[in-house]
Amino acid sequence: MLENLIEIRNLHKWFGDLHVLKGIDLEVHPSEVVGIIGASGSGKSTLLRCVNFLERFQEGTISVQGRKVRDNEKEINAMRSKLGMVFQHFNLFPHMTVLGNVIEGPTQVLGKKKKEAKATGRYFLEKVGMLDKQDTYPNMLSGGQKQRVAIARSLAMQPEVMLFDEPTSALDPELVGEVLRVIKKLAEEGMTLMIVTHEMGFAREVADKVYFMDEGLIVEQGSPAQLFENPQKERTQAFLSQIL
Amino acid sequence: MGYDFSAIFQYFPYFLPAAWMTIEITVLGILLGLLLGLITAFAKISSKKFLNLPALGYIYMIRGTPLLLQLLFIYYGMRGILGLSALPSAVLALGIHNGAYIAEIFRGAIISISPGQMEAARSLGMTYPRAMLRIILPQAFKRSVPPLGNQFIIALKDSSLASTITINELLLKSQQLASSNFMMMEMLTIAAFFYLIYTGLFTWLFNSIEAKLETN
Numbered sequence: 283m284l285e286n287l288i289e290i291r292n293l294h295k296w297f298g299d300l301h302v303l304k305g306i307d308l309e310v311h312p313s314e315v316v317g318i319i320g321a322s323g324s325g326k327s328t329l330l331r332c333v334n335f336l337e338r339f340q341e342g343t344i345s346v347q348g349r350k351v352r353d354n355e356k357e358i359n360a361m362r363s364k365l366g367m368v369f370q371h372f373n374l375f376p377h378m379t380v381l382g383n384v385i386e387g388p389t390q391v392l393g394k395k396k397k398e399a400k401a402t403g404r405y406f407l408e409k410v411g412m413l414d415k416q417d418t419y420p421n422m423l424s425g426g427q428k429q430r431v432a433i434a435r436s437l438a439m440q441p442e443v444m445l446f447d448e449p450t451s452a453l454d455p456e457l458v459g460e461v462l463r464v465i466k467k468l469a470e471e472g473m474t475l476m477i478v479t480h481e482m483g484f485a486r487e488v489a490d491k492v493y494f495m496d497e498g499l500i501v502e503q504g505s506p507a508q509l510f511e512n513p514q515k516e517r518t519q520a521f522l523s524q525i526l
Numbered sequence: 527m528g529y530d531f532s533a534i535f536q537y538f539p540y541f542l543p544a545a546w547m548t549i550e551i552t553v554l555g556i557l558l559g560l561l562l563g564l565i566t567a568f569a570k571i572s573s574k575k576f577l578n579l580p581a582l583g584y585i586y587m588i589r590g591t592p593l594l595l596q597l598l599f600i601y602y603g604m605r606g607i608l609g610l611s612a613l614p615s616a617v618l619a620l621g622i623h624n625g626a627y628i629a630e631i632f633r634g635a636i637i638s639i640s641p642g643q644m645e646a647a648r649s650l651g652m653t654y655p656r657a658m659l660r661i662i663l664p665q666a667f668k669r670s671v672p673p674l675g676n677q678f679i680i681a682l683k684d685s686s687l688a689s690t691i692t693i694n695e696l697l698l699k700s701q702q703l704a705s706s707n708f709m710m711m712e713m714l715t716i717a718a719f720f721y722l723i724y725t726g727l728f729t730w731l732f733n734s735i736e737a738k739l740e741t742n
Binding site: 359369371374375377432436 | 640642643645646647648649650651652653654656660661664665668
């Protein structure tokens with residue numbers, strides 16, 4: 283039995299009166315690729331944002347590497363540096379170059395020397411195919427390039443898990459492929475990934491385990507083969523028939 | 527009685543100390559205003575009531591009353607309490623007045639930065655102060671440059687109100703001289719000339735700061 287890298291137990295989240303997560307249980311094992319799918323408003327992004335405490339939840343627990351994360355600054359910051367987060371809208375720092383973005387975390391949070399951080403940073407930029415743009419500012423990049431730099435920025439922290447919050451939703455269709463290829467490469471290298479996505483084909487191809495969410499609940503979970511080809515629940519069937 | 531151009535050149539040198547006084551109280555007032563503005567902006571953004579409420583009260587009082595009243599209030603008030611003379615009173619009044627407006631400029635610039643920037647910084651594990659310092663403030667500062675330039679020009683012109691508390695700056699100087707030489711228009715022209723020079727310098731300075739930030 284593998285140890286759980288991330289373990290979510292009975293997670294509840296309200297926005298005011300709106301109950302958006304209604305008791306979520308989920309675990310991510312090392313080197314596992316977990317896909318989370320579902321309609322807009324199903325709570326899947328909120329769930330991912332709860333994992334690194336960008337959203338605060340009211341009930342339930344989140345454990346990282348077997349240790350329950352308590353709601354205080356120090357523990358949250360320590361935990362966050364182990365989880366790489368990639369956003370739908372990239373959120374690159376516009377006042378820094380590509381390389382500046384990538385070394386910001388290692389130098390400011392991990393206390394790495396600039397020279398060392400730059401070497402590591404270039405390694406990860408190379409990995410996402412953006413090394414030639416290291417001195418460029420983000421506003422000169424296409425959406426796909428921005429997202430690849432954002433991935434390198436997260437990787438440079440050498441996290442245990444990478445969290446992807448709809449990483450291709452803000453991209454023009456022709457730019458989706460380059461980002462998905464990078465994510466797929468990470469998966470193949472054995473990186474642990476948690477991906478909220480609308481790209482069903484991608485989830486099916488890359489994920490080891492897929493969760494289908496609807497109205498704040500996990501309705502069904504299983505291997506991509508089970509979930510996509512033989513969904514058991516009516517709501518899953520209805521969702522997939524709309525999408526595919 | 528006609529307009530005497532030659533008087534302008536003749537009296538010009540008499541204005542130099544006043545021109546210096548104007549720039550002195552303006553610059554000191556602005557520096558104080560920047561400091562107060564930065565502190566107040568953070569206090570107002572804070573979710574903590576004991577920081578938030580004083581900031582709110584300060585801005586409300588300053589924006590809700592005329593600068594002339596504030597100037598007189600501080601001058602007569604401080605003279606009684608601290609024995610403060612006219613010059614520190616003028617600087618204090620201009621600083622406190624501009625601080626409220628500059629606070630709103632900084633606050634506006636800070637909250638205009640996309641929340642995603644703070645989220646990205648925090649999700650790298652940065653603390654809130656570090657994320658502010660490294661990620662939010664450099665971007666916010668850039669956005670606050672144009673309105674700050676505007677505010678500095680307003681402060682320059684507002685400094686003329688200090689004439690009412692015996693500060694011998696450009697406006698008071700022109701009135702004093704005119705009361706003895708009866709050439710009010712000519713004296714006001716000289717004062718206007720200095721204001722326009724200063725405004726031109728401020729505009730140039732801010733344009734070059736903007737241009738420099740743009741290329742970065």
